[in-house]
Amino acid sequence: MNDTQEVSGTVWAVFGHRLAIEGTGGRFLADLGPKGAEGLTVAVGDTVSLKGERKPTEIKVTSITLNQDAARAITWPAKPDQDEADPSAAIAAAKDEGYAVEGEPKRKPKHFEIVGTKDGGRHELHVAFDGTIRKVKPVAA
Numbered sequence: 001m002n003d004t005q006e007v008s009g010t011v012w013a014v015f016g017h018r019l020a021i022e023g024t025g026g027r028f029l030a031d032l033g034p035k036g037a038e039g040l041t042v043a044v045g046d047t048v049s050l051k052g053e054r055k056p057t058e059i060k061v062t063s064i065t066l067n068q069d070a071a072r073a074i075t076w077p078a079k080p081d082q083d084e085a086d087p088s089a090a091i092a093a094a095k096d097e098g099y100a101v102e103g104e105p106k107r108k109p110k111h112f113e114i115v116g117t118k119d120g121g122r123h124e125l126h127v128a129f130d131g132t133i134r135k136v137k138p139v140a141a
Contacts, residue, residue, distance in 0.1 A: 005059055008049040014042055018058070021048060029058040036074035042066060087112055090127035097133060099125065115139060 007030070009023025017037035019030045030050055032040070042048070047068070052061040065071045087105040090112040094101050099116030105127070106113040111134060114125045126135040 003054050004051060005054040006049070006051050007059065009047070011042055011044055011046045011048060014044060019048065021050075030061050030064075031058045032061050032064065032074055033076055035077070036061060036064075040064075040066070040072065085112070085129045089129070089131045090114060093127050093131040093133055094125050099123065 007021060007023055007025060007028050009021040009025075009028070011019050012022050012027075013020035017032045017034050019032070019042055021028045021030055030048075030052065046066060049065040049071075050059065050061045051063040052059040060076065061074050062076075063071050063073050085107070087107070090105050091101050091114065094114050094116050097118075099114075099118045102115045102117065102122075108126075111126045111128050114127055116123055116125055122139040123136050124139050125133055127133050
């Protein structure tokens with residue numbers, strides 16, 4: 001379910017960058033995202049109108065109007081184009097850190113998993129699409 005939804009109502013709870021709203025259509029959880037919530041102060045009892053993409057558990061807000069103020073657009077970071085993920089960048093990152101790469105990288109939704117050896121041990125590396133090594137864990141023998 002990925003359709004645009006508009007909701008107006010009263011904030012009955014605030015959880016970091018998420019708002020619980022009660023309106024004529026019921027109760028909704030709205031996600032502003034960490035960047036979207038910057039500089040915005042929302043409190044219980046505030047009146048809001050928002051637009052966003054309906055997900056199974058919440059609305060990813062793209063526009064919010066708080067207490068009749070001007071609407072504020074909220075942009076979400078672009079998701080990496082998975083077709084543009086280059087395994088050679090992940091391999092190069094592992095080699096740059098001194099790992100001898102074993103086999104082919106395994107493609108995951110947000111990273112590549114690479115098995116490499118270094119200093120006599122085998123490790124599984126999680127390498128982001130931009131070549132950043134995010135996690136290294138030992139591989140059992």
